[in-house]
Amino acid sequence: xxxxxxQKELRLLHRSWRTIGTVLIFALLLAVxxxxxxxxPGLSTLTQRSIFCGAYLLIFLxxxxxxxxxxxxxxxxxxxxxxxxxxxxxxxPPLAAKVIVQTGVLxxxxxxxGFSLSLLFPFPITRNLPTLVALLGIAALGYVxxxxxxxxxxxxxxxxxxxxxxxxxxxxxxxxxxxGTLGVAALDGARLNVADPHFVFVVxxxxxxxxxxxxxxxxxxxx
Amino acid sequence: MSIETxxxxxxxxxxxxxxxxxxxxxxxxxxAIGYVFMVTPLERVMGAAQKIFYFHVGSALSAYGAxxxxxxxxxxxxxxxxxxxxxxNEAASSIAFLLCSIVLVSGMIWGHSAWxxxxxxxxxxxxxxxxxxxxxxCVLLRSVLPDDSRRRTLGxxxxxxxxxxxxxxxxxxxxxxxxEQLHPEVVAQQGLQDPRYVTGLLISVxxxxxxxVWLFFVRLGNAALRAEVDAxxxxxx
Numbered sequence: 416x417x418x419x420x421x422q423k424e425l426r427l428l429h430r431s432w433r434t435i436g437t438v439l440i441f442a443l444l445l446a447v448x449x450x451x452x453x454x455x456p457g458l459s460t461l462t463q464r465s466i467f468c469g470a471y472l473l474i475f476l477x478x479x480x481x482x483x484x485x486x487x488x489x490x491x492x493x494x495x496x497x498x499x500x501x502x503x504x505x506x507x508p509p510l511a512a513k514v515i516v517q518t519g520v521l522x523x524x525x526x527x528x529g530f531s532l533s534l535l536f537p538f539p540i541t542r543n544l545p546t547l548v549a550l551l552g553i554a555a556l557g558y559v560x561x562x563x564x565x566x567x568x569x570x571x572x573x574x575x576x577x578x579x580x581x582x583x584x585x586x587x588x589x590x591x592x593x594x595g596t597l598g599v600a601a602l603d604g605a606r607l608n609v610a611d612p613h614f615v616f617v618v619x620x621x622x623x624x625x626x627x628x629x630x631x632x633x634x635x636x637x638x
Numbered sequence: 639m640s641i642e643t644x645x646x647x648x649x650x651x652x653x654x655x656x657x658x659x660x661x662x663x664x665x666x667x668x669x670a671i672g673y674v675f676m677v678t679p680l681e682r683v684m685g686a687a688q689k690i691f692y693f694h695v696g697s698a699l700s701a702y703g704a705x706x707x708x709x710x711x712x713x714x715x716x717x718x719x720x721x722x723x724x725x726x727n728e729a730a731s732s733i734a735f736l737l738c739s740i741v742l743v744s745g746m747i748w749g750h751s752a753w754x755x756x757x758x759x760x761x762x763x764x765x766x767x768x769x770x771x772x773x774x775x776c777v778l779l780r781s782v783l784p785d786d787s788r789r790r791t792l793g794x795x796x797x798x799x800x801x802x803x804x805x806x807x808x809x810x811x812x813x814x815x816x817x818e819q820l821h822p823e824v825v826a827q828q829g830l831q832d833p834r835y836v837t838g839l840l841i842s843v844x845x846x847x848x849x850x851v852w853l854f855f856v857r858l859g860n861a862a863l864r865a866e867v868d869a870x871x872x873x874x875x
Contacts, residue, residue: 564799568792572782581778582796585771586803620806627802631795634716638788 416505420512427490428516434485435520442478442528449474450535467538468598472591474528476584479521479558484579486517487566506633514559514628521555538602546601554594557621561586564628567635590620655855663848670838670845678838687751692838694744696846697737701769704734704850705801708776712797715790724790725865727797729857731776733850738770768807772800785868 428435449470458466529547533540540547562583569579593613601607607614674692681688707730715723745763746756757763779796783789 561799564795568795569779571784571788571792572779573784574782578779578782582775585768585775586799588768588771589807589809616809623802623806627799631798634791634795638791 417508417512420508421515424512424516427486427493428520430493431486431489434482434489435524438478438482438485438524439527441481442474442524443531445474445477446470446528446531446535449532450537454536463536463538464599464602467532467536468595468602470536471529471532472595472598474532475525475554476587476591478524478528479555479562480580480583482521482524483517483559483562483566484569484576487563487570488575491570506636507629509636510563510629510632513563514556514625517559517563518552518555521559522552525551525555540602543601543604543606546606547598549607550594550597550601553617553621554590557590557617557624558587560621560624560628564632564635567632571638590617593617593620659848659852659855663845663852666841666845666848670842673841674838678834679832684751687748690744690748692842693846694741694748695839696843697740697744698766699843700847700850701734701737701741703847704730704737704854705769705773705804707854708734708773708797709801712794712801715794716798721790721865724793725858725861727793728780728861729854731773731780731793731797732857733854735770735773735777736853737850738766738773742766742770765807769804772803772807776800 453466453470526548529540529551532538565583565586566579569575569582572578593616596613597607597611597617609615670692674689678689678692680686708727711723711727711730714720715727742763745766749758749760749763750756757767776793776796780789780793783792
């Protein structure tokens with residue numbers, strides 16, 4: 416069942432190359448806008464780090480929201496989910512396949528946005544790249560787990576494109592807060608430390624999001 | 639229990655909810671206002687602005703209670719699919735939103751007199767801003783979903799997601815540095831030296847709790863009535 420769902424997600428991804436292209440262009444435009452508006456000469460490195468990290472998180476947040484919203488729309492349009500629902504059984508294989516594939520896409524979008532912003536701002540991120548990439552992976556996982564359920568949930572609503580971020584962003588705020596702190600530290604060269612409460616919080620948020628998504632997802636797809 | 643039975647027997651015909659609760663709440667709220675403004679002494683540093691504390695704390699505690707009810711009714715609806723749980727969920731969400739708004743606004747008023755700014759990223763203020771946004775999203779979702787089983791199920795799912803995230807929000811605030819924590823910890827630091835402060839606080843907490851319960855039943859009655867009218871029109875086609 417999982418293998419079938421995974422293949423379905425990959426095929427859907429193959430057909431949604433236009434959506435991914437649009438999200439990448441959107442991320443690039445946001446990176447350009449952030450570089451133009453937030454670049455102030457004479458700022459200290461610490462301030463630059465904080466501004467860069469905040470701008471990057473905003474780009475990641477908005478691009479990811481557009482991607483999740485558009486991908487669920489396509490799912491509905493092409494009735495791609497119908498097969499998984501009609502096949503019956505557990506709800507976790509479709510959810511797991513969706514989360515894995517979308518996390519991969521969002522990870523790629525995040526990398527693209529990070530390098531674009533780094534070039535345009537400009538701010539070097541290669542100094543501690545492995546830590547930043549690991550952080551991006553952890554961020555994308557929690558983001559997609561909760562975002563998949565909420566985008567499915569809001570797809571039944573009127574004005575779903577506006578409703579989705581309204582449902583999603585308030586739940587993400589503490590996560591973004593902790594990610595911002597970890598991001599600024601990583602840009603300064605710090606490694607991820609399992610004893611750091613911010614890191615523990617981000618990992619806990621991922622775990623809770625995945626658990627919560629797997630509990631409520633059957634009820635969402637039922638409708 | 640059908641919607642009709644729930645409305646007829648639980649809300650509209652119960653003398654406790656219809657007569658005793660409003661009378662008792664009105665008397666208690668009037669007594670709390672009188673006690674807080676006429677009996678409790680004026681605080682030396684904050685002056686009259688400190689009086690906000692009595693209703694601010696009561697609203698915060700009642701807001702947590704309303705959110706717990708949102709969670710309970712959401713889980714119960716998904717378990718046994720009785721419309722009465724959905725009505726409770728709707729009413730509790732509305733009351734939670736109202737109480738979070740009161741806490742946020744009263745906190746901002748207090749903050750303006752203490753710090754001379756309406757809002758700052760102080761942990762507790764930020765907590766209630768996040769809570770307010772989460773509860774707002776629950777209320778908003780119900781208004782944009784079609785009025786059928788989808789609204790009930792998805793409303794319950796959102797209620798669970800929101801309620802589970804609230805401890806996360808509260809915990810996340812503790813990650814902030816201690817020097818950013820400006821909210822007074824009155825009870826923890828034994829700031830209520832005069833027994834009249836304690837009595838005033840207890841009375842006002844009870845008054846706000848009773849008022850919240852009353853408003854919850856009023857809102858529940860409205861939601862039940864609307865559901866009954868909708869069901870009537872659906873039957874007539």
